[in-house]
Amino acid sequence: MRRLTSFCFLASLFCVTFEKIHWNFAGTVSLADVLAILFLVSFVASTKRATVPRTTVVLLGFFGAFLLVYLAGYFNLTDSDSLQQWAKGLAKWLIHFAFLAAAVVWISRRGQWYFWRALGWFSAGIVANATYGILQLLDARRGGNLDSTLLSPITGGASQINIYGRVEGAVVYRPNALTGDPNHLGIMLIVPLLVLAPLYLRLERGHPWRKWLMLTIAFLLFVEAATLSRSVVLGLLVGALLLAIPYRRYLVSWQLLVPIGTAVGVLLVIVLTRRHFFEVLLGTRVATGGKSESAHFSIYGFVPQILHTHPVFGLGLNTFSVYYEFVTGKSNWGPHSYFVALIVETGLVGTALFGLFMVWVFGRLHRARALGRALAASGDPLAARVRPLAWGFTAAIAGTLAANAFYLTIQFYYFYALTALALSVPVVFARRPR
Structure with missing residues (x-):
């Protein structure tokens, strides 16, 4: 049973960003959801002891508080569409938060070696997603549709690469890979970049993973550029500024300049082959006065309206769409912002609760950094792993929060997996290996 539980857990981490692999059965059921449910069932069936880490106890407290807020929002629902969306959102949240709590217990019981395994599968899944994005882009350039070839026979649905527009008669593609949006892909790629970068910088010379992490970081930076996402720039900038505090002596080191230089060099070669094309394209992405930019900023105008009509618990979970x-007459969801959706759906109480939750998460990462300093003071070589992990997860979560100012990925399953791994660091590494 433990092997089955482990398989479902690691497979769920690997597939956590594969949004397109889903089926329309009693709503939208994704592959990651199925694996998460199988993990939870197997975890409960195989658990023989009731003791859990204190972190999980606190998580269960937050679980109860969030559930009360979401149930209170039920009484603000106004129609059947809102009720349907609320029910879907609550079901997804129950699965994801239960996974978060169970994952911390599962990793803590398996120890340090298993944590590294879990982080590896999580990162490998995102890298695989990015790889699919490049293949998708190359296939689209020759007139194909990789989604139709590979995904449609599995899911029965229809999807394709994002088409941004045309420049000089040529179609501009933005890879969305196995996510639903190129911006979602870009924001998700922030996580392995910021988590793995500190680990890479602290690896000893000659370590077998040093070369692979360098190549991975360079590749992910290249894919980030291909998404043409401005929210990614914001998220990476916030995360990089945080990492620049403890790793400032590495800013001009060859360890950092090689992967960045490799990605920039490849991009420069591509840009120079079609210089005018990319000048026009990049001009459209740095412009700030277009309709898209106005729409993204104007969405914050919803906040005063909701605070006036439903200030306490909002309109109800998952009812932002x-x-x-109702307000715009558009059914395409329009521009997103997690923070606008948070206020609209859960009001001041839900927003304050989420803020408290994130303060606690960052507090646990602060504890992990303190643990790393204590290990370093005692001369323990494990410090060279714990401190980079703590800083990397801090930067990744902060960068994701910043990027969600104009997009909405925090409510996705991958963020719960990210949080589970981050919260596991001070739990797992406070214990000595068995």
């Missing part, structure tokens, strides 16, 4: 359609 219904409200957006």
